[in-house]
Amino acid sequence: MSTDTSIYLHIPFCKHRCAYCDFNTYAGQEATIPAYVEALIKEIEFIGNQKPDFNVPTIFFGGGTPSLLSGPQFDSIMSALFSAFSISANAEVTIEANPGTISPAKLDAIRKASINRISFGVQSSITEELRMLERSHDFFTVIEAVSTARKAGFNNLNLDLIYALPEQTLASWQTTVKRVLELEPEHISAYALTLEYGTPFGRWASKGILPLPDPDLAADMYEWTMDYLQQSDYAQYEISNWAKNVENRQSTVTFDSFPEFACQHNLQYWRSLPYLGLGAGAHGYAGGYRYSNVLRIKTYIDRLTDSQHANLTFPLTPATVNQHRQTQRDDISDYMINNLRLVQAGVADSDFRSRFGSGLLDVFQKEMEDLIRAGLIEKKTSDGSEVFRLTRRGRLLGNQVFLRFVD
Template identity: 65%
Template sequence: MEHSLYIHIPFCTHRCAYCDFNTYAGQETLMPAYVNALIREIQFIQQRLDQETSRLSDHPTIKTVFFGGGTPSLLSPPQFEAILSSIRSAFALTPNAEITIEANPGTVTYEDLRRLREIGINRISFGVQSANPFELRMLERAHTFFDVIQAVTSARKAGFDNLNLDLIYGLPEQTLASWQTTVRRILDLHPEHISAYALTLEHGTPFGRWASKGLLPLPDPDLAAEMYEWASEALEANGYVQYEISNWAKDDRRPQTVDDNPSSIVHRPPSTVYPPPSFACKHNLQYWRSLPYLGLGAGAHGYAGGYRYSNVLRIKTYIERLTNYQSTNYPFPFSPAAVNRHRQTLEDDMSEYMLNNLRLVKAGVAESDFRSRFGRGLLEVYGREVEELLQSGLLEYQEGTYRLTRRGRLLGNRVFVRFV
């Protein structure tokens, strides 16, 4: 079966005030030891796979690799090369595997990017967040929008033809006009993919603490909804296909509509009737389709072999666990860094399937796919929930598929909670 591979790089030069990711500033001296530990974890998983191939129904191949963080672009090209070469020795990568790194504008030079492209990285996701200098400062981001322009220009020159730009909206004191300017400036850069997430105030972050003391003007939910709807329309009008609640991508194939070939569409499963746009993020689609992925690195999460699991958070502990382990008695997919594991029940998998797949606003949840995955009818399991959501106008049904309505996209959490 095809798996994805997530590699966590938990280093940042500075900790942004809203961030609750597992990332650490001021620990750059640990990078070489961390890269070695990652390589040991990759080799460890490979050995488990080799030993257990007979037990597993099918030896996994890897279709996507995603270096997330943190700020992966703080690693040097030779460090990426070492990690990628150990991935290639350990696993069978599918031809044209998508290999993404997250990068912060301002942390990459043209030379670095050229080298990264040469070693096989074929997609970059830049954390832009805003084009407004005041908003970037408030988020404590270290880059300017000028850095973004430079990073995109250098990436193009280095040969990258698949770029994502990440945005955040619903910022305190953000106006609709400043958000519109950000979206327009992003469109001027012609990325293949755009993500736009609403700011969330997380407990334990400076933003969360300031907001709880009333020191941060809270984002207005109505204004945030207006920003979302305006961006959805502007992006669609500029040729981006919204395939997930917060993600838009270019599609260089001719769109297929029901009128194209009605007879073939009737007989094909909905997943092929509504393929994602060609520049959709294949790695994230693996999550949204509830398909397996291995998580490596400090604090990484994985979903494979019937388990959800996560690795130890701290960088030093992660390195120690991969350096000094006594036992090799860890069945696939666990390495000595794994500290939490949960054996998935059928109910867990069905519930997560609904939560994840409903995020795919075009593909939605097809009754036929649910039955082929779980051997049960969707309405047999979730009849009452689906009926209520249809009645309240948050879900719609068409040709064997349930999807979020436009209102349902805005109130996604009210839908998802019904399947938990």
């Protein structure tokens, strides 16, 4: 059996397109959800007939707003996945959900469809900030959503937050983090707002209408978050991700030991391990390829409906529009950029050797020496292997570090 391979399914529907969002998602197309689900099942069956033998350790429904699908729609997608793949008995299966799009009945149905983790897009607890982001919920809806999820039996919840919003103060960010901790999530993600080209936020910022987030304040928010969550017993295992520290103390996070509630699906990405991307606009990394699917919903449905696709080999499907055969150099670059995000586990020389056949310093001696001298990377020894990881300063300046590993 070959390397475990995860599955990402993209659900590109939202009730409203938020002004800061550059994801592949569409508002006002909910009428096409049934046809989209049928097409997604066809893509699952297509790849299921071609795949090599592997186990699926994690499945992730991302979006868009996956929680717009009904319980029976999740059930039929999960049934297709169980028929097509060998899914691990304890697989982590996550859906992203907007707090305002769930009900007790829907969550019961989702739980029965073997989905065992929910990631709620909370973003802020402050009504004015949520309005500015054009999010349709308020924090009371979040409280209700978490309570409903607990009652439906979910014991693995992530709450997603965004900081460095225009006009956000350190105090308002602290209020959000403290309120969120009251809800006792197993996992917290906190990302700085990025102003994406092509979004209304990006356009308004370039015209000077939207105040840019202050980078020094953003750094203060990030540093405060690292300290506060650590004191609150959440282990930071990735630049922007924390997991409730149930058994593992922060000091015991090692190359292959993570907190119990670390997101197993995202660890697959950060460890540069393979995953299939299914659905409109999904990206995948498997069989030596990085590839992506067609963006538009209608074209995606048409491509899966018209089944004249003789010469496609794993992992490509009728929906694939971009494919890149990875060179070893591509894999090494991606590996460094992904693995260095794991702020405690870092990159182990022993793993690098077993993946690429040479020592880390044989390939990156100058880069590592420069980064260690600049105080951005530190070297430790763990289980007899040298481990390289970001320092606290390196976490703030991650992009400068990653650039050193790009050709």
